[in-house]
Amino acid sequence: MLRRFLMPVMAANLLCGSAAGQTYQANLGPMPLDAATNANMLGRGEASATLEGKTLTVSGHFAGLPSQATKAHLFVGIAIGVPGSEGFDLTVSQVDAGTLSGQVALTAKQAAAFRTGKLYVQIDSQKAPTGNLWGWLLPQHHDTPPGVPQQGPWFLPQLDTPSR
Helix, strand or coil, rough: HHHHHHHHHHHHHHHHHHCCCEEEEEEEEEECCCCCCCCHHCCEEEEEEEECCCCEEEEEEEECCCCCCCEEEEEECECEEEEEEEEEEEEEECCCCEEEEEECCCCCHHEEEEHHHCCEEEEECCCCEEECCEEEEEEECCCCCCCCCCCCCCHHHHCCCCCC
């Protein structure tokens, strides 16, 4: 009896590419970085997001900004690493080291973009008002610290992120 009920549910999840309850993460780093912006693009952070039904919950932290944070956003891009259009405002601590958070209701198209790694977090600061830290939300994976050899399989966003 239970098998008859679970099989259609599992099949529907596979067909829809469900990311429900799955945690995605972002490594927030300075972007875009060039000679002109180098002095104002400092800091690091992390964010995570979980989709439950239509509600996406985002949280994270950051430190080392050259000036206080002013805004945080969740953007929808056209591909991993490609900037896109603004989607949602997030709550951010207006300091140089703090937290960000938010809950947003996604459309079916936005949920598909989330599952395929096209959503990214951006933190603006006083010295970098169009983006100090950026990071694309990708399926949760292990990151090794700099200088430490990677053990086991590597996470390759272009291969390990669902395409639908």
